[in-house]
Amino acid sequence: MKVSYNWLKEYLDFNISAQELADYLTNSGIEVEGIHSMHPGFENVVVGKVLEVNKHPQADKLSVTKVNVDKTQEPMSIVCGAPNVKKGQKVPVAKVGGKLPDGMKIKKAKLRGEKSFGMICSCEELGLLAPEKEEGIMVLAENAPVGEPLESYLGLDDEVLEFDLTPNRADCLGMLGVAREVAAVLDIPINVPKVTDFSQNKTLDNVNINIQDSDLCERYVGMLIENVNIGISPMWLQQRLRTYGIRPINNLVDITNYVMLEYGQPLHAFDYDLVSGDEIIVRRAKDEEEIVTLNEKTRKLTSNDLVIADKEKAIAVAGVMGGYATEVSEKSNRILLESAAFNNISVRRTANRLNLRSDASLRFEKGVDPNNTLNAAFRAVELIEQLGVGTVVVGAFDEYPKKREQVSIELRVERVRQLTGIDISKEEIRDLFRRLQFDITDEKEDSLNVTVPTRRNDITLEVDLIEEIARLYGYDKIPTTMPKGRITQGRKTHRQQVEDTVRETMLSSGLSEIISYTFISPEDYNKLNFSDESSARKSVPIANPLTKEQSIMRTTLLPSIMKILSHNFKHGEKDHHIFEIGKIYLPEKLPLDSLPNERNTLIFGGMGAIKSKSWLEQPQKIDFFYVKGMFELLLERLNIGFSDVSFKPEKHPSFHPTRTAGVYLDERKIGIMGEMHPAVVKENYDIDTQVVLAEIDLESIYSKASLVEKFTSLPKYPAVLRDIALLVPSEIPEEQVSQVIINVGEDLIEDINLFDLYQGERIPENMKSLAYSIKFRDPNTTLTDDRVDKVYEQIEEALKSEIGAEIRKA
Incomplete structure (x- = not known):
């Protein structure tokens, strides 16, 4: 947002420099990025009057002119090549010794035998934006004083403040909004310009406006102008627009742009x-x-776009751009002036969709004040x-279906002191709101009711x-204080510490950690x-997925890790061992009526x-027992007893039918581990090797x-070692056998270790041979052989x- 220093002073009486003003505003939260001078860099250019225009005797496209630049001096002879130079015009003249913005120095010259003592300049040569249809030299107003320096006449002795507005300060997208802010700060x-009420409480009989979607158009004001005379704008208006980088077009369009800059309210003329x-109809396309x-x-529209239409067709894209069919031209006799408040999101x-961004659409996007639209229209027709x-x-015609009311907010004085650290009185607070032009509608002993415009x-x-x-009190005036409050020792939660232990165990086992997307296909x-x-498959769908491959929230980590293993295998990394601690999302029901259950899950393994x-x-290749060993190491580090955990044969469509086990903690299933099904691995993921994975619900482990850490002293008494060999049915899991042994000798058995498993020759069919080493120890006395x-x-x-075991004797 650009702000003219001179224009601002028309509303306010202050005597500080542009730089001081920028400092005040920046300190109050309205950042000023920079200050730029409007002077384009020419020197010794003045207002001149063309007294004579004669054809050059030796050049058809040149004219020899007599120009008066000083009433006390004789007119100067200047050769000019512009086709629009005429007798009686007021024009900018660069005198001998002058300089143009491109560095060109003006000297006495002879052009085709005719002497020239200066240069009649165009807007382009002076570094100024030319009116849209202007060709040739710049023509000034008839009342331009001869001999006056051009920079003084055009008001180029101005400075422009460049604001970096935050999105919430839409009120400062107009000069009056900035003036109110400066008035509050200083x-x-x-001095707000008073406008004439051209409505006089009358409704236009020959204009009918119909708002069909009041959600997208909060207010629509229409005013009618007759006997229109389209022409060139006065020089002051042209130059004011140039200050903001807007090219002058014609008097009507320039007025609408001027009011937009002044009030922050875009206007459009039909x-x-x-x-x-x-009839004007405001509807969805x-x-x-x-x-x-x-x-x-030609633009194609959708039902999400808002248009201004007549009974036959759309004639404008609301808040974005007008239509060619109702464009104002020099032939126009009647125009309808639109001042509206459109929905900023729409x-x-x-x-964005049409790739049509403008100063007007920017203001609508930030949000315009619907209570400002009528005054902006009055200001425009007054200038017209x-x-x-x-x-x-x-x-x-003013269509305002639901008037926007001012917001009333209760403000607690003590809360102000708590949040700002300022020992401020209620009277000081009241005075600050006076400066902001916020009304105090109700006042209590410890609070104020503030009405916000x-x-x-x-x-x-x-x-x-x-x-x-x-910000108005002054951020620099807020005293520096130490934060107050009860000091607590910072530490990780139990869950975080458990996750750290899981992560350290996996890393120490040679696995690499991965992080994958929670969205899958x-x-x-x-x-x-x-x-x-x-x-x-009962997954939460994504309302606006980026791709089909990321359209649902995962209920298992298996797809994520299999994709990564497949990707690495295809790129030659065939020995890959990884783990992830991630979330899965389990909905109660679909469609959702509550948030899904988010469960932290561990998956690990590899190929x-x-x-x-x-x-x-x-x-050594990774197999079921290696993965099971890593899990048992994790249980040991988390101090979870092996007796609380069991492994039972499991059937799962993704895993091998005979090399898979369900993992149970206190007889409740918490996961699965095993070899992935060969068909899944090879046919669906193009992995030509064995993949072994385990997926564990961490929520059940926390x-x-x-x-x-628990420590036990070294034993004082010796241990007794005994071996036992036995035959058991093949379907009996080893875990069940060892549990029977532990249950019987619980008080004396210190350790039990399976050291042999055999099936084959000399072993009956459907039987298997197991051999255990058992360590007995009594912590309180020496064990005897009899015991x-x-x-x-x-x-x-x-x-x-x-x-039904059969004990094998030596």
């Missing part, structure tokens, strides 16, 4: 004689509806009459008012052979060799885990009776 009165049916915009390009989406552009028809749509809460107090479940009825081949040993023998016999009897 605590000075503001040739009303080209509007069918004398029809899908595939087309409109030719002012730049003569305008932004339409402007003053500049002789047309005759205003008394009356206005609708132009400040960024203030809706008590904290917003407190921010206004702090429904096709991923097909790759894992999940049935249509599988509960895992290929664990260690590379060396001279000392052959490479409460069971203990991170307190150990007795326990050993009890173990043998229990094995026979409970699982």
